[in-house]
Structure formats: structure tokens, C-alpha cells
Amino acid sequence: MHVPDGFIDVPVSVAAGVVAAGAVAVSLRGARRELDERTAPLAGLVAAFIFAVQMLNFPVAAGTSGHLLGGALAAILVGPYTGVLCVSVVLLMQGILFADGGLTALGVNITVMAVVTTVVSYTLFRGLVKVLPRTRRSVTVSTFVAALVSVPAAALAFTGIYAVGGTTDVPIGKVLTAMVGVHLLIGIGEAVITALTVGAVIAVRPDLVHGARGLTAPLKLRVGGELVDAAPAAVPAAAAVAAGTATGTGTATGTAAGTGTGTPAVARSPRRLWATGLVTALVLAGFVSFYASADPDGLEKVAADHGIDSKTEEHASAGSPLADYGVEDISDARLSGGLAGVIGVGATVAVGSGVFWAVRRRRHESAASPSAGSAVGGNV
Structure with missing residues (x-):
């Protein structure tokens, strides 16, 4: 659904650019609360994975194909604010390096493909998981529905933008019917890909999935005879045990209910998942993409x-x-397309990881500021 240059007139393109810039600015601030030392690398990987899968157009009707938009996948895996940034990085790389999606239409594309899909999918996802039992299956079902709805929602958003700033005189009713109809079919493919991916990550590392945080029991510290929650990102399990031993005041206990093991999930490194995901993205973009529709x-x-x-x-x-x-x-x-895909994955993971590490660093700087330190000192 990459909108090229010339579809939307200049005033509306500028307005969409302002909306997109505002959404990115808000997301940069919101992502500080979502990213930590474990999830920041995963966010860069999610962006690269979305780039790779977007190269895999799948047939949906006679003479028509579709591809992943990725807003639902990013939002559920790494959070809605970070999700907007993930898809925005992908769109930026596609527009600059691969001439996919107009540069003057970048604001339109970010608004439609990053903001709308992320907001719609995550809102629906959170609503569903609140009313369904908190199980892996419920998260997967909620993911499927949210991803499915996000695609025709994006088509509806594009149609609305085109109704205001389209450069050709066409019946909007026909455009709306055609866009929503075909993208409802594409949404089925989006839902399958998203649910399978989220389900696979939950199966091995539920603690790293933003939308499945309630599936993993938090690490507990026994202090003064009472169990209190430890901050998972700030207090790794090994450090908590060491701290309890050193002070003689407490011991660390906990279970990883979502992982099926007795070891707290926070003690495990995400490196294996990151490496597996990166290899998968490289294979998809470098080899499987040749067989796309x-x-x-x-x-x-x-x-x-x-x-x-x-x-x-x-x-x-x-x-x-x-x-x-x-x-x-x-x-x-085959060689040309494969190399381009590999280069794209590498560039996206590099730029995405750089952005997310910078956001995470900014979070730590804010936490370490004098005002933050005073607040902590006052509480102690």
C-alpha cells in the first residue's frame, strides 16, 4: 500500500507530513517507557523482519497481490509507540534506498501504514485480551483479529485522504469499495503471518513480547517475610539473588509461568532469539523473495x-x-533481488537499532537526571 508521488496533492501531503511528524515525536517519547536493554535490540530486529516480509507479496485475487503492513506485528511484539517507529523506519528505508513509496508521500505512508495500523490493531488487541482468558491461545487469537482489522482500516484511511487531496477526479464510493474489499482479503494474509510470528515468539520467549507480559509471572523478592515484585528490566534475576545474599535481608524467588521452566525469564539473554530472527529475515529477503507474486x-x-x-x-x-x-x-x-534484500535487511536493522538504542539511552539519562535522583532520595 505504498503511496507514490503524485497521488495526493501538495497541501494534503504537507498536512499528512505534519501529522506523521507529530506521531513520530510522540512515539519517541512513549518508546522510552517500552524499551529496555532486552527489548531495544528486538525492536531493531522487528523493523528488519517487517522489511523482509514486505518483499513477499502473496496472491489474494486474480491479478492482485498483497504484502504485510506490519503495524499489528510491531505493536504487539514491542509496544505501540515503538511499533510506530519500527514501521516508520521501514518506510523511510524503502523510500530512500529502493524508490518504494514516494518521498513527498512519506507523511501519507507513515500516517496510513504506521500510525493507523498500529493504533487500530493495538487498541483492538488490548480490548480483546482484557475480556479473554489470559492464555497464549487468547493472545494469538487477539493478534489474528487485530491484524486482520488493521489492513482495511488503513485502506479506509487512505481513501479518506484521497477524498480530500486526490489529484484525479474519480468516484470516491467506487474507490472505497475496491480498496476496502481487496484489503480485507490482504488482511487475512496479514493476520496469518502476524499470528504465526507472535505465537512463535511467545512459545520461546513470552517475556519479550509486549502484548503477552501478563503471561509471565514477575520475579519476586522476599523482604521482611513479604513477597514484593522486582523490576524485571532493572533488576536481573542473578543480580537480585546476589543482592539478597550480600545484604542478608532477602532471597529471590520466581517462576517463568509463561515459559514452562523454573528459571525466571528475565535472567535469559535475548541474543539467541535475535540471531535466529535476523537469519530468518535474511533468508526471506535474500532467497524466498524471488518467489513472491x-x-x-x-x-x-x-x-x-x-x-x-x-x-x-x-x-x-x-x-x-x-x-x-x-x-x-x-x-x-535472482542474484540482484537477493542482494538487494540482504542489503535492505542489514540497513534497516542498523538504522532501527541505532534509533532504539538512542531512545533507550535517553531514557537512562532522564532517569539519572538530578531531579530524578532527588525524587528517589526523597522517597528513601
Whole structure:
């Protein structure tokens, strides 16, 4: 659903850019509360994984394909604020390096594909998990429904933007029907991919899934004969045990209810999951993407059928050596596309990880500020 240059007029594109910039600014602040030393690397990986899976267009109807949008996946895995940033990083890399999604339409794409999908999916997800039993199956079912609904919601948002700032005169009713209809089908694929991915991560590391935090029992400290919750991100299990032993005032106890083991999940490193996820993303982008559907995606198909694309402008990065997901001067299509995918995954994980580590560092600086220290001292 990447909107190219020329679909939306300049005033509305600028307005969408302001909305997108505001959403990113809010998300940068909100992500400070979601990211810690374990989840910051995972957020960069999520962005790279979304980039890779978006290269895997799947057929949804005769002559039409779809691909993952990723808002629901990112929001449930790493949190809604971080999720907006994940998808925004992907869209930025696609637009600059691969000429996918117009640069003047970047605000529109972030608003539709990052903000709308994340807000809609996470709101629906949280509502469902509150009324369903707190089990892995409930989280997976909620994930499926949330991801499914997020895609036609994004199509509806694009149609609304086009109704206000579209550059061609087409019947909006027909565009709405076509966009929501085809993206409802694409939403089924989105839901399957998202639910399978979230379910796989929950099966091995539920403590790292933002939307499944209630499935894992928190680490407990016995202090003065009473059990109190330890802060999982701030007090690793080994440190808690050491602290209790050193002071002679307490011992650490806990169970990882969501993992099925007796070892607290907070004591385990996310490195293995990160490495497995990165290898998976590289394989998907570097090899599996060659077998993706070549049919136009939902927006491209609707645009061609209804004349929305009559004023499409050439992409500013059309001359990029990686434009259209191929490496310039490499004639072998399989090799060219595979290398482009690998480069894209590497660039996305590098930029995404840099952004999220900077956000995490900012969180630590804020916590260590004099005012924060005074507040802590006053409480003690």
C-alpha cells in the first residue's frame, strides 16, 4: 500500500507530513517507557523482519497481490509507540534506498501504514485480551483479529485522504469499495503471518513480547517475610539473588509461568532469539523473495483500474542503485533481488537499532537526571 508521488496533492501531503511528524515525536517519547536493554535490540530486529516480509507479496485475487503492513506485528511484539517507529523506519528505508513509496508521500505512508495500523490493531488487541482468558491461545487469537482489522482500516484511511487531496477526479464510493474489499482479503494474509510470528515468539520467549507480559509471572523478592515484585528490566534475576545474599535481608524467588521452566525469564539473554530472527529475515529477503507474486498489490491494482495513477510522478530516488529492489549492473534477477534484500535487511536493522538504542539511552539519562535522583532520595 505504498503511496507514490503524485497521488495526493501538495497541501494534503504537507498536512499528512505534519501529522506523521507529530506521531513520530510522540512515539519517541512513549518508546522510552517500552524499551529496555532486552527489548531495544528486538525492536531493531522487528523493523528488519517487517522489511523482509514486505518483499513477499502473496496472491489474494486474480491479478492482485498483497504484502504485510506490519503495524499489528510491531505493536504487539514491542509496544505501540515503538511499533510506530519500527514501521516508520521501514518506510523511510524503502523510500530512500529502493524508490518504494514516494518521498513527498512519506507523511501519507507513515500516517496510513504506521500510525493507523498500529493504533487500530493495538487498541483492538488490548480490548480483546482484557475480556479473554489470559492464555497464549487468547493472545494469538487477539493478534489474528487485530491484524486482520488493521489492513482495511488503513485502506479506509487512505481513501479518506484521497477524498480530500486526490489529484484525479474519480468516484470516491467506487474507490472505497475496491480498496476496502481487496484489503480485507490482504488482511487475512496479514493476520496469518502476524499470528504465526507472535505465537512463535511467545512459545520461546513470552517475556519479550509486549502484548503477552501478563503471561509471565514477575520475579519476586522476599523482604521482611513479604513477597514484593522486582523490576524485571532493572533488576536481573542473578543480580537480585546476589543482592539478597550480600545484604542478608532477602532471597529471590520466581517462576517463568509463561515459559514452562523454573528459571525466571528475565535472567535469559535475548541474543539467541535475535540471531535466529535476523537469519530468518535474511533468508526471506535474500532467497524466498524471488518467489513472491509479481502481480500489483492492492493499491496499485485499484489505482490502475480506477485511473488514480494517471498523475503518478517519477520517484526522486528512481536512479538509486537499489531501485525496485534490484542491484544495479547485476543482470541475474535472482542474484540482484537477493542482494538487494540482504542489503535492505542489514540497513534497516542498523538504522532501527541505532534509533532504539538512542531512545533507550535517553531514557537512562532522564532517569539519572538530578531531579530524578532527588525524587528517589526523597522517597528513601
